[in-house]
Amino acid sequence: MTTPQVTVDHPSRERLRAYAWAELTGARLEAVDRHVAECRECIATLAELADPTDQALGWARLDRELDEPRPGWFERLLRLLGLRDDLARITATSPTLHASWLGTAAFIVVGALLMTRYLPVDVAGLTFLVTFPLLPVLGAALSFGPSLDPTYELTLVSPLGRFPIILLRTLSVLIALIGIAGLGSLAVPQQGIAAVAWLAPSVALTLVTIALSVKLAPRLAAACTGALWAVCVIATNDSDGTSLLLTVKGQLTVAGLVVVAGVAVVRLRRYFDLVTPIDFPSLARTAP
């Protein structure tokens, strides 16, 4: 059997030595590894550079280095922020933190902002208030379920339990969306309090969705929360078109809801795995 000869430049002897001693990382390691896999000459050089025992140890180190998972930018950011690597991975695998979903959310925010150019100030404020808090609720619905998570069923039977996974993913989606919507709000300073009135409801509705997920599938929990929010917004709208939720009193009431929902989430955490809500599309199809 012959080994194909490579025509590209060979790595330097010094680089091959570093490779043998597993001192290379990242792209350099991968480039040398690809070359060595097909270059008889470099394999012979490698053999000269290390004695058999050292070489075996070197290969083992090299194997470990090549196996090392390559985290994406978001996971690296979470690690930089101090999150443990396993928790960062669970958070980063949330389907609602993928660029496509966040892009959709940003698109909705931009759409709402563009509407402010054509709507009266109070109507525009109300549009923010209705739309923005529902984005993290939608994110919560999709971050733990079969719709977007390909490993949902494995996640469901994790000894970690549903609570920490739902909490990690939902809160990270909330923070990302607050960032997006916050940037959007900066673009409309003329809206005053209305431009940031979505913030407290976003947190409150997300916590309510998490609390309801103890008994309901996250998608159903989010649908219930969204419906309640719609009723709440309509009920607190005055006859003159202004919303109570856009006043300081209304905002303080929502802040109170944040505290209540937060306490409820903490107290309910142990019940998250007692009853697992049905959330398998195949079951929905087979059940009459």
Added chain:
Amino acid sequence: MPANTVSVTGLVRRYGRHTALGGVSLSLSTGVTGLLGPNGAGKTTLLRILATALSPDQGAIDMLGIDPLTAKGKLEARRVLGYLPQHPGFHPGFTAFEFIDYVGILRRITDRAQRHDEARRVLDAVGLSDVRGKKIKTLSGGMRQRVALAAAIVGDPRLLILDEPTVGLDPKQRLRFRELIAELGEGRAVLLSTHQTEDVGALCQHVVVLAGGTVRFDGTPAALSAFAAGRVWHSAQKDPGAVAGWRTGQGTVHNIGSPPPGAALLEPSLEDGYLLLLDGDPALAETA
């Protein structure tokens, strides 16, 4: 009761008015138990309940001394069981190693070095060491199924639940899978759901047939074959007394049912016993 067993008593699960499991009782011990049954028999529901992905409406489970129907027991049970779902999903951007590493995180192996060692061990066990650095989306269907099996054995679980792992595999891949499952059945309980009677005949010391949400048979593969003793024969044409018959490669018709006098009886196979059992012959059901 030996330590390494699972005992299920009177398990009931309904979806609305549809009863998926109507009082299932069975027990598993060390070795491979085959779970046979037609589509809609309740196999996946039973497996999901045992894997703690679903909760039953009624019934009791003793899983290696743990009650997985309590919140605490559910998390404990998840530590000792491995699960391969019917449709295992993968994050498309992951390599095989990264995926197994992620499953290790879900299984609460927090030490990174230990988790990576475990990932190497299980990938080696399923013969995928050489492709562990490849993206899962580039692997063949058989290799992906082996990655899913590797994920199920992360942490060396004492109970392994496999939902139709050989579906869609070619004969060579199925043979490889059989070898793997047979190895895994040494020293632990394996519950293998399948449509393939050949898999059960080749692998299982114990077989349970589920139909219409109830256990129709619980015994050895030899006893299931024996159901059809004296009820399998061949003839030139399909016999009117046969409940099923098909022309074989030899040109004769293989009949199962009530043979006419003087029929040329054949040695029954596991498939013959299974088909006769599902046909609901009351005489045979009584002998079960």
